[in-house]
Amino acid sequence: MKNFYDFKVDNIIGLSSEEKEFRNKELDLFGKNGFPNKREEAWKFTDLNTILSKNFTNITNDYISLKEKKFELIKEFDHNYLFVLDGKLVSNEFKFEDKNKVSIKEYDYKKQISVRNQNSLNLLNNALASGGYSLEISKNYKFRKPLIVYNYFSESIKEKIICYKNSLILNENSEITILNYTDTNSKNNFFVNSFDCLKLKKGSSLKNIFINKNRCNCYFHNYQKSDLEHNTTLDNYILSTGLKFNKMDIEINLNEEHAKSSVFSALSLSSDEHQEIKSSLNHNSKNCQSYQKIKNVLNDQSRGVYQGKIFVKQEAQKTDAYQLSKALLLNDNAEFDAKPELEIYADDVKCSHGSTSGSIDLDSIHYIKSRGIPEKKAFQMLINGFLSDILEKLPEDNLKKFLIEKIERQINGY
Numbered sequence: 001m002k003n004f005y006d007f008k009v010d011n012i013i014g015l016s017s018e019e020k021e022f023r024n025k026e027l028d029l030f031g032k033n034g035f036p037n038k039r040e041e042a043w044k045f046t047d048l049n050t051i052l053s054k055n056f057t058n059i060t061n062d063y064i065s066l067k068e069k070k071f072e073l074i075k076e077f078d079h080n081y082l083f084v085l086d087g088k089l090v091s092n093e094f095k096f097e098d099k100n101k102v103s104i105k106e107y108d109y110k111k112q113i114s115v116r117n118q119n120s121l122n123l124l125n126n127a128l129a130s131g132g133y134s135l136e137i138s139k140n141y142k143f144r145k146p147l148i149v150y151n152y153f154s155e156s157i158k159e160k161i162i163c164y165k166n167s168l169i170l171n172e173n174s175e176i177t178i179l180n181y182t183d184t185n186s187k188n189n190f191f192v193n194s195f196d197c198l199k200l201k202k203g204s205s206l207k208n209i210f211i212n213k214n215r216c217n218c219y220f221h222n223y224q225k226s227d228l229e230h231n232t233t234l235d236n237y238i239l240s241t242g243l244k245f246n247k248m249d250i251e252i253n254l255n256e257e258h259a260k261s262s263v264f265s266a267l268s269l270s271s272d273e274h275q276e277i278k279s280s281l282n283h284n285s286k287n288c289q290s291y292q293k294i295k296n297v298l299n300d301q302s303r304g305v306y307q308g309k310i311f312v313k314q315e316a317q318k319t320d321a322y323q324l325s326k327a328l329l330l331n332d333n334a335e336f337d338a339k340p341e342l343e344i345y346a347d348d349v350k351c352s353h354g355s356t357s358g359s360i361d362l363d364s365i366h367y368i369k370s371r372g373i374p375e376k377k378a379f380q381m382l383i384n385g386f387l388s389d390i391l392e393k394l395p396e397d398n399l400k401k402f403l404i405e406k407i408e409r410q411i412n413g414y
Contacts, residue, residue, distance in 0.1 A: 003034075004052065005059040007161070012130050013063060019109065027127035033120045042119060042249070042278060045305045045337040051245060051274075052219065055189055059161050061128050064154070066090070071152050074181070077398035080147045086154055087164035087194070088131035094147075101141040107132035107165050119249065121221050125163045125195045132164035132194075137204075142175040146399050151182045153218070158188035165195045170204035170232075177395050178206070179403075182220075182243075183213040189244075191219045198226040198234070202256075205233040207395045211403060215242030215273075223249045228259040237394060238265040238277060240407050247276040247305075254281070254288040254316075262291040266390040268383070268411050269302035269334075276305040281323075283316040283346075294325040295390055297383050297411070298334035309341040312349055319349040327357035328386050330379075383411050 009015070009023045035049040036042070052059070064086050071083055080094045082104065092104050109129065137143070153162070170176065200206060220243055226234055238248060252261045263279050281290040296304035306325045327336035338355035360382055368378035391407065394400040 004056050005161070007059075007061050007124070007128060009127060011061050011063055012128065016110075023127045026123050030120050030123040030127060036120055042307070044307065044339060046247075046274070046276060048245075052191065055219075055244075056159055056191070059159055059191060061161050061163070064157065064160065064162070067154065067156070071150055071183070074148060074402065076402045077396075078145050079179075079399075080143070080145055082133060082135075082147070082149045084131075084133065084149060084151050086131070086152075086157065087162045087192070089133040096145040097143060098141065101138040103134075103136040103138075105134050107134050107167060109165075119223065121193050122195065122223055124161075125165065125193050125223070128161065128163040128193075129165050129195070130163070132166045134167040134169075136169040137171060137174040137176055139171040140173045141171075143177065146177040146179055146396055148179045148181050151180060153182075153184035153186055153190065153192070155184070155186045155188075157186055157190045159190070161191045161193060163193045165197065167197045168206075169199045170201060170206055172201050173203040174201075175205040176207075177399070178208050179399065180208070180210045181213060182211075184216050184218065187217060189217060189219070192221070194220075194222045196222065196224045198224065200226065200228045200232040200234055202230045203232065204229075207235045207237070209237040209239065209394070209399075209403070210248070211239040211406070212242050215271075217244050219243070219245040221247050221249070224251065226250075226252045226261070228252065228254050228256070228261060230256040231258045232260070234261045235395075236261075236263045237390075238263070238267070239403060240266060240268040240410055242269070242273060242410065243275070244272075245274045247278065250277070250279040252279070252281050252290070253284055254290065255284050257285050257287045259285065260289045263294070263308075264390050264393055265294040265296075266387040266407065267295070267304060268297040268299075268387070268407065269304060270299040272301045274303045274305075276307075278307040280309045280311065281321065283310070283312040283319045283321065285313075286316055287318045288316065289320045290322070292323040293390060295387055296325075296327040296336055297330065297386060298327060298336055299330040301333045303334070304336045306337075306355070307339045307341075308353070309343065310351055310353065312344040312346050312351065314345040317346050317348045319346060319351065321349070321351045323353040325355045326386075328383065329357060329359050380412055384408060
């Protein structure tokens with residue numbers, strides 16, 4: 001079968017001969033297997049190769065000329081920002097912070113982190129990545145205001161793959177809240193394949209939030225690798241996205257004592273949207289905690305997938321790990337697949353996992369209607385109630401209000 005893609009390392013500008021050699025080797029490794037399919041355990045429920053081949057004629061990594069440099073700031077609350085256009089850092093503003101405590105620059109691919117695992121998309125990222133950023137927060141510095149990363153994709157992008165890497169380092173006792181905010185007006189198909197490397201040093205704390213501005217006809221894969229030192233906290237919040245296809249592959253390594261991490265998700269999908277979360281919470285040291293709670297509301301022909309794994313090393317005694325996924329199916333055509341996993345080698349641990357799915361309680365709808373509330377509003381109230389315990393965990397009051405209102409508008413069809 002003829003390939004539906006044509007990738008060339010030579011399309012990337014400014015590479016040394018050594019970089020080209022490394023990247024071509026990675027591209028050759030990708031070429032042996034191509035895009036993932038259901039034969040791979042990490043893609044047990046999804047054949048990405050078939051999905052892309054049906055929706056793309058010829059994906060390329062041709063050089064993208066940056067033209068659109070204006071964007072609209074969120075006005076509902078004060079914040080710092082990075083503006084990233086088509087994967088490339090264009091501008092930044094830290095007007096609420098001590099600029100001497102923040103380092104921001106373009107990602108240095110001469111020192112790039114090579115992602116090694118069974119996911120061929122990471123090989124493709126190693127081969128084709130350009131752009132991206134490196135952000136570092138100084139020791140003992142706590143951000144006064146949230147940081148929004150505006151990830152904007154040009155209207156002109158069509159049949160393109162965009163690969164990039166980002167790096168975030170939180171030095172000792174630093175803190176930051178980040179909103180990753182994806183936006184595009186493009187009506188065309190394109191595929192984004194990104195990699196985020198997070199390092200949390202002793203006593204640091206990160207709240208990392210993901211959401212889309214609008215629904216769009218694009219395909220996303222993000223691999224996030226996080227390494228946590230002693231007494232660190234990482235909280236991920238994955239909110240309603242509205243993308244044609246989106247998979248978040250989250251690897252969190254709790255490497256030192258008293259590290260804590262959580263993954264919260266509140267998704268409301270419709271049409272034929274497809275959202276996946278794959279998480280690996282690796283307890284590599286004693287006295288660490290992890291918490292995962294995933295909720296999906298699925299309508300029309302939408303599909304949600306959750307593969308969550310808790311791994312506990314033999315030396316990771318006193319581990320406390322919790323994992324739960326729930327799905328609310330609004331019709332017979334929606335689908336939710338779950339694969340919770342526990343792999344435990346320590347004997348003094350507290351670990352649990354579970355998964356449930358079901359439909360709207362019609363008795364509850366009838367009761368609400370009997371109080372004079374229209375049926376559509378009754379459905380919306382139950383959906384909001386289903387997601388509310390996740391949304392209430394969001395940080396920063398003004399940011400939290402903005403995000404909850406945005407999700408409620410999406411649920412209400414606005």
